[in-house]
Amino acid sequence: MYIPYGRQSINEADIQAVVDVLKSDYVTTGPKVSEFERKVADYVGAKYAVAIANGTAALHAACHAAGITEGDEVITTPITFAASANCVLYCGARPVFADIKENTYNIDPEDIKRKITSRTKAIIAVHYSGQPCEMDEIQKIAEEYHLTVIEDAAHALGADYKGRKIGSISDMTTFSFHPVKHITTGEGGMITTNQEELYKKLLLFRTHGITRDEDIMTNNEGDWYYQQLDLGYNYRITDIQCALGISQMNRLDEFVAKRRTLAERYNQAFQNVSDIMIPEQEEGCHNSYHLYVIQIVKKNRKEVFDKLRAAGIGVNVHYIPVYKHPYYQNHGYDEVCCKTAEEFYARAVSLPLYPDLTYEQQDYVIEQVLRVIQEG
Ligand SMILES: *Cc1c(COP(=O)(O)O)cnc(C)c1O
Numbered sequence: 001m002y003i004p005y006g007r008q009s010i011n012e013a014d015i016q017a018v019v020d021v022l023k024s025d026y027v028t029t030g031p032k033v034s035e036f037e038r039k040v041a042d043y044v045g046a047k048y049a050v051a052i053a054n055g056t057a058a059l060h061a062a063c064h065a066a067g068i069t070e071g072d073e074v075i076t077t078p079i080t081f082a083a084s085a086n087c088v089l090y091c092g093a094r095p096v097f098a099d100i101k102e103n104t105y106n107i108d109p110e111d112i113k114r115k116i117t118s119r120t121k122a123i124i125a126v127h128y129s130g131q132p133c134e135m136d137e138i139q140k141i142a143e144e145y146h147l148t149v150i151e152d153a154a155h156a157l158g159a160d161y162k163g164r165k166i167g168s169i170s171d172m173t174t175f176s177f178h179p180v181k182h183i184t185t186g187e188g189g190m191i192t193t194n195q196e197e198l199y200k201k202l203l204l205f206r207t208h209g210i211t212r213d214e215d216i217m218t219n220n221e222g223d224w225y226y227q228q229l230d231l232g233y234n235y236r237i238t239d240i241q242c243a244l245g246i247s248q249m250n251r252l253d254e255f256v257a258k259r260r261t262l263a264e265r266y267n268q269a270f271q272n273v274s275d276i277m278i279p280e281q282e283e284g285c286h287n288s289y290h291l292y293v294i295q296i297v298k299k300n301r302k303e304v305f306d307k308l309r310a311a312g313i314g315v316n317v318h319y320i321p322v323y324k325h326p327y328y329q330n331h332g333y334d335e336v337c338c339k340t341a342e343e344f345y346a347r348a349v350s351l352p353l354y355p356d357l358t359y360e361q362q363d364y365v366i367e368q369v370l371r372v373i374q375e376g
Contacts, residue, residue: 004314006180009355017247026239036242039249044167046192048199052206055154055176057235058189059087062172065201066148068093072121077107078321078341080126084152085322097323099338103280109137122148127156129291135161135169155290157182158256162284167192182255183248185241205232258355259289266292269366275299275373291318295347305349307372313365316350
């Protein structure tokens with residue numbers, strides 16, 4: 001038996017949705033793309049949504065639409081998947097890392113302020129593990145310094161911040177539908193926004209910068225005609241993927257509810273264990289729990305990790321601080337640039353968490369964690 005840290009949940013309805021598309025006229029861009037976009041936009045409470053090839057493309061598109069370019073700086077967290085910073089590099093700009101908070105592992109608004117320079121153009125806030133960042137504070141800083149706010153919500157579909165769903169708050173919010181995330185389309189992503197101008201830029205960027213929209217073309221030579229107005233990419237997503245996404249969206253609330261129940265069971269099991277630190281919740285927020293991460297405070301993390309892997313538990317570590325990767329080290333980043341991020345990285349272990357994880361399997365994980373901790 002091997003219990004992974006995360007995995008997709010695909011049922012018969014999901015499979016049928018994909019089969020139906022395969023029998024239809026459209027396998028790439030067709031009606032399922034806009035239906036999926038509408039469904040996600042309505043769910044998060046955003047005016048617009050653009051479905052795209054993957055979560056990384058979503059971040060790239062958002063950075064481009066924000067006008068991030070050479071010479072700019074963008075502040076983000078080091079405790080994230082590399083894509084949250086790489087998207088800044090794609091635009092020729094420089095990611096700047098602000099430290100995380102000890103209790104939520106999310107970017108610290110105070111450190112964002114310290115890292116602002118005359119070159120700062122945007123903030124990419126990552127809702128680590130599904131726990132919303134302090135958006136009011138971040139929004140206030142953004143207003144004061146005229147910055148764009150992009151939320152990387154790859155972990156946070158279904159989470160809410162002070163009564164608002166993640167995806168409806170900032171200039172743009174990006175999602176990923178990789179199989180370990182809340183819903184899957186195989187590969188896939190989405191950007192949500194309330195601003196029409198950004199929406200139009202995102203649409204262009206997804207398809208080579210090419211449009212057939214007469215409202216924005218400079219002229220129209222006939223029905224065959226289209227124009228490239230910007231430099232974009234082929235970042236399209238297919239109807240096959242979007243059909244799966246629509247079907248998965250019907251199950252999202254159930255997925256989130258199960259993740260929360262599992263997280264609560266872990267909390268109960270570990271809250272009085274002195275060698276384990278469990279995640280804290282910020283008031284007024286509801287975590288949608290992409291990850292359940294504990295910190296091993298006295299024992300050796302590597303030993304604990306190795307023993308759990310040996311017991312058939314697919315524990316993981318999220319994340320190696322982005323600036324520590326050789327690529328970043330070779331591009332002028334300090335080896336230890338964020339102190340709290342370093343401490344967190346040294347102690348973090350992600351435990352299995354996904355909708356189809358059974359309570360029996362979870363009890364086995366809990367039992368093994370407690371055993372390994374007691375052994376030392
Ligand atoms: C998964 C993830 C991404 C990238 O999404 P893909 O769909 O794999 O490209 C970006 N940021 C974070 C925080 C992620 O977890």
